[in-house]
Amino acid sequence: MKGVIFTELFNVVEQSQGANFLDDLIDACDLPSCGAYTSVGTYDFAEMQTLVAELSKRTHIPAAALLEHFGQHLFKRFHALYPNLFAGHDCPLRFLMEVEVVIHKEVLKLYPEAELPSFTTLDHTPNSLTLLYESRRGLAPLALGLIRGCLLHFDTLGTVNMEADPAGFNKAVFTIQLNS
């Protein structure tokens, strides 16, 4: 997993819980990288799983809720870090449809070793979009937060529903309905 995801997780933990909490979290996780991430580096995804599990234990917040919150924060950071990818966009549904075919393709040009999920558009109307998320990393709750962050970014009101596969978060159908 790319370092930028780890460094952004650390930023959100530090902002909400403080620097000492973050240091204790990193120590408790006993990570092979020692938690010394650079945004362009690539690290074992297992370290993200360890960090989120430990964070969940320490905050008593379920891992899925933590990932969703993080996803919402991450969307704002993607806007700050990669403004070019937002150029010309004013519709959250169009933006979300382009994650698979344009945005993550650009991400792969920047970071050829990135491990990205797949998003398949199952249905779309001017006010709604149904997306199928699939990934070996099982981060559907992170996608939920990113989608919610996308609606907020474009100042659009609407609902986002996630129907995860009974087997887990490797597969989920998202239905985004904008208020008309």
Ligand code: HEM
């Ligand atoms: C400009 C916007 C975006 C950028 C720059 C971006 C970039 C990235 C990057 C760098 C990663 C990490 C890949 C790795 O660690 O190897 C990632 C992962 C991911 N992205 Fe995006 N992304 C964007 C928008 C979105 C949106 C809107 C969604 C949701 C619909 C999304 C869903 C995900 C998910 C769920 C992952 C975690 C990996 C997985 O589930 O397999 N991304 N993205």
